[in-house]
Amino acid sequence: MSIQQDIAKLRQEIQRHERLYYVADAPEISDQEYDKLLQELQAMETAHPELVTPDSPTQRVGGAPLEKFASVAHQQPLYSLDNAFSLADLAEFDTRARKGLAAAEIEYICELKIDGLAVSLIYEQGLFTLGATRGDGKKGENVTENLKTVRAIPLRLPEARDIVVRGEIYMKRSDFQKLEGFANPRNAAAGSLRQLDPKITAARRLDMFCYSVLAEHQTQEEGYQLIQKLGFKLNPHRRICRGLAAVEKYIQEWETRRRELDYDTDGIVIKINSIAAQQKLGFTTKAPRWAIAYKYAPEQAVTRLEAIDIQVGRTGALTPVARLTPVELNGVIVSNATLHNADEIQRKDVRIGDQVLIQRAGEVIPEVVSVAAAAKQWSLNGAVIERSRDTEATRSKPFIFPKKCPVCGAVAVKDAEDDAVWRCPNAECPARIKGALKHFVSKDAADIEGCGEQIVEQLNKAGLVHNPADLYDLKYADLIQLERMGEKSVSNLLSAIEKSKQVGLARILFGLGIRHVGQYVAEKLADKYQAVENLLAAAEDELANTDGVGEVVARSLCAALQTPELRKIISRLQESGVVLSDKRARLSNALAGKTFVLTGTLPTLSRSEAEELIKSHGGSVSSSVSKKTSYVLLGGSPGSKADKAKKLGVPLIDEKSLREML
Numbered sequence: 010m011s012i013q014q015d016i017a018k019l020r021q022e023i024q025r026h027e028r029l030y031y032v033a034d035a036p037e038i039s040d041q042e043y044d045k046l047l048q049e050l051q052a053m054e055t056a057h058p059e060l061v062t063p064d065s066p067t068q069r070v071g072g073a074p075l076e077k078f079a080s081v082a083h084q085q086p087l088y089s090l091d092n093a094f095s096l097a098d099l100a101e102f103d104t105r106a107r108k109g110l111a112a113a114e115i116e117y118i119c120e121l122k123i124d125g126l127a128v129s130l131i132y133e134q135g136l137f138t139l140g141a142t143r144g145d146g147k148k149g150e151n152v153t154e155n156l157k158t159v160r161a162i163p164l165r166l167p168e169a170r171d172i173v174v175r176g177e178i179y180m181k182r183s184d185f186q187k188l189e190g191f192a193n194p195r196n197a198a199a200g201s202l203r204q205l206d207p208k209i210t211a212a213r214r215l216d217m218f219c220y221s222v223l224a225e226h227q228t229q230e231e232g233y234q235l236i237q238k239l240g241f242k243l244n245p246h247r248r249i250c251r252g253l254a255a256v257e258k259y260i261q262e263w264e265t266r267r268r269e270l271d272y273d274t275d276g277i278v279i280k281i282n283s284i285a286a287q288q289k290l291g292f293t294t295k296a297p298r299w300a301i302a303y304k305y306a307p308e309q310a311v312t313r314l315e316a317i318d319i320q321v322g323r324t325g326a327l328t329p330v331a332r333l334t335p336v337e338l339n340g341v342i343v344s345n346a347t348l349h350n351a352d353e354i355q356r357k358d359v360r361i362g363d364q365v366l367i368q369r370a371g372e373v374i375p376e377v378v379s380v381a382a383a384a385k386q387w388s389l390n391g392a393v394i395e396r397s398r399d400t401e402a403t404r405s406k407p408f409i410f411p412k413k414c415p416v417c418g419a420v421a422v423k424d425a426e427d428d429a430v431w432r433c434p435n436a437e438c439p440a441r442i443k444g445a446l447k448h449f450v451s452k453d454a455a456d457i458e459g460c461g462e463q464i465v466e467q468l469n470k471a472g473l474v475h476n477p478a479d480l481y482d483l484k485y486a487d488l489i490q491l492e493r494m495g496e497k498s499v500s501n502l503l504s505a506i507e508k509s510k511q512v513g514l515a516r517i518l519f520g521l522g523i524r525h526v527g528q529y530v531a532e533k534l535a536d537k538y539q540a541v542e543n544l545l546a547a548a549e550d551e552l553a554n555t556d557g558v559g560e561v562v563a564r565s566l567c568a569a570l571q572t573p574e575l576r577k578i579i580s581r582l583q584e585s586g587v588v589l590s591d592k593r594a595r596l597s598n599a600l601a602g603k604t605f606v607l608t609g610t611l612p613t614l615s616r617s618e619a620e621e622l623i624k625s626h627g628g629s630v631s632s633s634v635s636k637k638t639s640y641v642l643l644g645g646s647p648g649s650k651a652d653k654a655k656k657l658g659v660p661l662i663d664e665k666s667l668r669e670m671l
């Protein structure tokens with residue numbers, strides 16, 4: 010084959026993966042595999058510059074916009090970023106930039122590279138009027154209605170100005186774990202943002218960090234401070250680094266620290282801080298010359314796949330998990346890896362007994378990347394691993410995805426033909442019951458402290474708890490007989506259960522695990538209906554008219570509320586004294602009569618948690634500082650509210666002092 014044909018073939022292959030990734034939100038290969046293909050193409054084109062075409066993946070950004078949304082032309086293109094896969098690549102970038110700017114040392118700003126998808130937000134006279142995905146960089150999809158459900162996006166700014174802000178939409182790991190069926194949080198974020206029904210987007214709780222603003226300012230950091238003051242959310246971990254050595258230090262520091270974050274990152278973005286310098290260097294067809302993305306190498310290891318277990322979640326989703334011969338992956342012994350779903354197993358042709366390559370990129374749970382039979386050989390840290398499948402001694406067996414739920418034996422079903430996830434449809438399935446109980450007691454729902462996975466299992470196994478209502482019938486005499494339960498733990502558990510009666514309608518509604526009723530929808534319903542009786546009496550079309558609830562949600566909710574099982578549980582909860590009205594649980598009156606204004610990021614509480622905490626102790630929360638404000642609760646990188654408070658002499662307190670007041 011000629012080099013020309015080789016290049017054409019590789020381009021086609023890359024373009025196919027781009028369509029799968031950007032358009033279908035269903036990548037077939039990992040990002041690292043994709044990056045490798047792109048690097049290969051880049052190397053071939055560098056050797057044969059005459060063969061570069063304008064439509065080559067090395068020359069253009071992203072994927073085509075989906076047709077189901079209206080297309081939006083970006084006023085200024087949304088670029089991609091060039092990559093550095095090593096410190097040597099980075100040094101080259103620094104040298105080039107210093108030459109271009111005739112500078113001895115450059116002031117950079119280093120940021121985490123959030124693994125989500127880029128969007129552009131347009132404000133006119135302070136009003137959020139248009140939000141679009143990046144698309145192919147020049148044209149994106151109009152997803153304004155969906156973006157309006159993202160709480161981190163202000164709908165109106167404190168000033169009536171025209172401004173364009175860009176950033177990354179992402180899904181928190183903790184929220185991703187509550188979902189089933191997506192490969193990773195990025196995928197889930199992209200799939201959630203590109204829903205035709207904004208109510209579904211709302212239920213998924215997306216978040217956003219901003220990283221660019223088209224406005225007048227001298228430095229990148231100044232731009233950030235400007236938009237932070239306007240109420241946008243910025244990642245707090247950015248840092249100004251003077252010179253290459255400082256950048257390298259930042260990169261090293263975050264290599265491990267990023268694991269502690271509640272969101273995936275796939276590298277570090279290094280930008281030149283001065284806007285004048287940025288303008289001087291400009292852009293290539295694909296990316297700015299004044300910024301680069303440093304990508305961390307994924308941690309990989311090779312081991313044997315011993316078995317594939319099927320886990321059954323609370324919604325019945327059957328998730329395959331690989332049991333591995335324990336192996337060390339960057340200091341941690343790993344014995345499980347996710348296989349996502351049946352289609353993934355088939356696509357990768359993963360078989361029991363295979364040597365498998367596992368890796369952990371930004372995420373917490375490692376995944377199976379490929380099997381030895383598919384990649385003829387791998388070289389890993391210098392060692393070459395040969396394929397092993399077909400010798401007599403290591404013959405591996407294809408995995409046949411079970412047609413039945415492995416726990417209860419019910420025949421598995423799919424919600425839709427093209428759905429990748431098989432589900433157990435049996436509401437009485439023990440695995441689903443346990444999953445549902447764990448969900449009910451969890452932090453965002455009834456928040457029964459100390460009632461972890463083990464206790465739930467124990468209570469269920471002992472035949473004491475079958476559904477949420479049973480929890481409130483538990484007696485001291487029942488619990489004290491359980492293994493490992495002393496007097497102290499029994500009374501702690503009982504008082505935690507007692508306390509949970511006051512969490513209010515929204516959380517209990519969420520905790521009941523009704524399909525499509527996430528935290529957001531539950532809050533909207535509680536707001537509108539105030540008491541569970543009103544909700545039970547509501548007709549489907551009335552429910553569908555609720556802010557935040559659409560037809561799909563209303564139908565599933567209405568059907569669920571009609572079932573005698575759920576009605577019974579609700580009435581039993583009520584009889585037990587569980588508050589099923591929106592009256593916020595009053596924990597104390599410590600803050601009665603006090604008004605708080607929140608600004609900046611708090612160390613341990615999210616903004617809504619802080620509001621909740623203040624209200625539950627009798628305080629109130631207001632959005633702007635005035636003479637009537639009692640306290641301004643101050644977090645990291647605060648906005649203009651802090652300045653205003655100082656001017657008016659309103660006391661500033663931190664999270665710790667708030668807790669002390671309680």
Ligand SMILES: NC(=O)c1ccc[n+]([C@@H]2O[C@H](COP(=O)([O-])OP(=O)(O)OC[C@H]3O[C@@H](n4cnc5c(N)ncnc54)[C@H](O)[C@@H]3O)[C@@H](O)[C@H]2O)c1
Nearest residue numbers: 026027030036038039040043089090120122123127220278
């Ligand atoms: N698996 C596949 O089949 C497949 C296919 C295509 C693309 N991909 C992956 O998609 C990515 C390439 O696409 P890309 O063009 O979006 O490039 P990129 O993700 O490497 O870099 C550009 C993007 O980084 C994001 N970003 C995150 N934090 C940022 C910050 N602080 N400042 C600026 N930007 C920030 C922005 O969305 C920006 O558009 C790669 O990770 C690639 O592996 C994978």
Ligand SMILES: [Zn+2]
Nearest residue numbers: 414417433438
């Ligand atoms: Zn089952």
